[in-house]
Amino acid sequence: MSTIADAVAVRPAPRQIAWQETEFYGFIHFGMNTFTNREWGTGHEPEELFNPTAFDARQWARVANEAGMRGLILTCKHHDGFCLWPSRFSEHTVARSPWRNGHGDVVAEVARACAQYGLKFGIYLSPWDRTEETYGQGKAYNDFYINQLTELLTQYGPIFEVWLDGANGEGPNGKKQHYEWERIYATVRRLQPDACIAVSGPDVRWVGNEAGHVRPNEWSVVPASLRDQDAIAAKSQQEDDEDFARVFSATDDDLGSRTALAQYEGPLVWYPAEVNTSIRPGWFYHPVEDDQVKSAAALFKLYQAAVGGNGTFLLNVPPDPSGQIAAPDRRALQGLGRRVRLLQAENLLADSRVTYSSNPTPVSGTALFTKDLEQVWTPSADDPAPAITVQLPVPTPVNAFVLREQFTAGQRIEDTEIAVQLPDDDRWYTVAQVGSVGYQRIVCVPQQAITAVQVRFKQFRALPLVSYLGATDLCQQD
Structure with a gap:
């Protein structure tokens, strides 16, 4: 087996x-x-x-x-x-x-x-x-x-x-x-x-x-x-x-x-x-x-x-x-x-502030906004809820998120939840649940202005190695 x-x-x-x-x-x-x-x-x-x-x-x-x-x-x-x-x-x-x-x-x-x-x-x-x-x-x-x-x-x-x-x-x-x-x-x-x-x-x-x-x-x-x-x-x-x-x-x-x-x-x-x-x-x-x-x-x-x-x-x-x-x-x-x-x-998150649930490497806040496979975030082994949180400087219309893992080290991520905050509202609203990521995952969501996004890694085969996180308003939807 x-x-x-x-x-x-x-x-x-x-x-x-x-x-x-x-x-x-x-x-x-x-x-x-x-x-x-x-x-x-x-x-x-x-x-x-x-x-x-x-x-x-x-x-x-x-x-x-x-x-x-x-x-x-x-x-x-x-x-x-x-x-x-x-x-x-x-x-x-x-x-x-x-x-x-x-x-x-x-x-x-x-x-x-x-x-x-x-x-x-x-x-x-x-x-x-x-x-x-x-x-x-x-x-x-x-x-x-x-x-x-x-x-x-x-x-x-x-x-x-x-x-x-x-x-x-x-x-x-x-x-x-x-x-x-x-x-x-x-x-x-x-x-x-x-x-x-x-x-x-x-x-x-x-x-x-x-x-x-x-x-x-x-x-x-x-x-x-x-x-x-x-x-x-x-x-x-x-x-x-x-x-x-x-x-x-x-x-x-x-x-x-x-x-x-x-x-x-x-x-x-x-x-x-x-x-x-x-x-x-x-x-x-x-x-x-x-x-x-x-x-x-x-x-x-x-x-x-x-x-x-x-x-x-x-x-x-x-x-x-x-x-x-x-x-x-x-x-x-x-x-x-x-x-x-x-x-x-386009990456609508480029000027945003990033925080990590844990950051043992560590990796800088802006590293994940460039498509550089060598710049990778991974959580600590004892992190109970690995997540990346991004605060945008101003409310920004978004209709898709882009996620990459360092696929050269294998495919690890199995289940990811994406939540957003809306203007004048500090509650988190889940907008997408996705499975595999690999080289790249573009996740289309209903377009709305957001002030923050949180990417939560719910299940993985080994500690996630995230190399890119982006957002766009260019997603072609039905």
């Missing part, structure tokens, strides 16, 4: 810490499907169909930067098998297309654009390939896949994430391919040791839906069995179904609470959640969806739920057949970026 002491002892790897701090990054679905107006290609589509007339990776990176993203992940090869780089191991690539007279390399241009705009670069390489003839033949295909993965990991600079899809279809011989996952992981570790391996990988957990839904309490310390690749594949999209991205189930909403861990006898791992969804109904660009782009307000709500729910936010933005991000998407992303920057910059 897994114990609370076991859970507290689990720590993130340095690559997972860097990944979590990336917070928000983009998914670029671009390829043959962009030109066939499909979501899933069938394979063997004529290479001459791929011919963006105004391709501009710098525009993609600029728009991502404006949106507040800190990285981009490119679908270097989707299930149809068409490669956006001139792979030496396939003829089904950009080298046989008219784009750039057969001398183009989308992966190279996107990697350079990311570097120019200060973005991290990640790759998506579909394990399923509907063109490659060795698919379903075991070792022959696994060798082919490793060869292509090696190209991507050695030719395009630092990679922060390798996104491995769970889709696994039938090969031309009617057999499924059994992927050599451990060999894939070893290849990434050897060639890009700082890269996180996501979804069908050991570093980053798919949140379990493509609707942007976040669990009420998202735990980073979870049973190691959640890394089971067959189970991940079973929950992944199995067919070209446009409704898949809008559906989620609440049946597995508790993965890491005391109750969940008490029922598990195996090892625990640090396996944090990535929340992914698309700005449009589909993952690839379709002109009929130009009037179905999510609004800036809707995107910001998804952002604050994911990044403010101990996850990261991976937002798909599909370029159009010209090779550019379309105007409706750009407008929504610019509006999102303005909100994200304001949220990151």
Whole structure:
């Protein structure tokens, strides 16, 4: 049986810490499907169909930067098998297309654009390939896949994430391919040791839906069995179904609470959640969806739920057949970026006075108002009611509180109560009760002017290590 002491002892790897701090990054679905107006290609589509007339990776990176993203992940090869780089191991690539007279390399241009705009670069390489003839033949295909993965990991600079899809279809011989996952992981570790391996990988957990839904309490310390690749594949999209991205189930909403861990006898791992969804109904660009782009307000709500729910936010933005991000998407992303920057910059508690129920370290009163993981408050071991109390200089309208713990030392906080005082009233009113915190928790509350806030730590797996406390009036609510 897994114990609370076991859970507290689990720590993130340095690559997972860097990944979590990336917070928000983009998914670029671009390829043959962009030109066939499909979501899933069938394979063997004529290479001459791929011919963006105004391709501009710098525009993609600029728009991502404006949106507040800190990285981009490119679908270097989707299930149809068409490669956006001139792979030496396939003829089904950009080298046989008219784009750039057969001398183009989308992966190279996107990697350079990311570097120019200060973005991290990640790759998506579909394990399923509907063109490659060795698919379903075991070792022959696994060798082919490793060869292509090696190209991507050695030719395009630092990679922060390798996104491995769970889709696994039938090969031309009617057999499924059994992927050599451990060999894939070893290849990434050897060639890009700082890269996180996501979804069908050991570093980053798919949140379990493509609707942007976040669990009420998202735990980073979870049973190691959640890394089971067959189970991940079973929950992944199995067919070209446009409704898949809008559906989620609440049946597995508790993965890491005391109750969940008490029922598990195996090892625990640090396996944090990535929340992914698309700005449009589909993952690839379709002109009929130009009037179905999510609004800036809707995107910001998804952002604050994911990044403010101990996850990261991976937002798909599909370029159009010209090779550019379309105007409706750009407008929504610019509006999102303005909100994200304001949220990151604002802390309405910054000029307040802080007192602690105990302060053995000690930490200064203003230390928790800056996002510095090294400035941490922890209560004394004999503190019967650990709490942080903040007195604001003037009544201030607030509709959310932001809390972080020093997640590099593990996930500890389990139950927190937030209470406020109102103008001309010295009573405390509880406005929120939250569970897990982890990297960051954004707690939305009804907006009202407050004069003080008290954060009470009711239950924890080890003494809380609080690294940030903030307040904002920017929370997007229903």
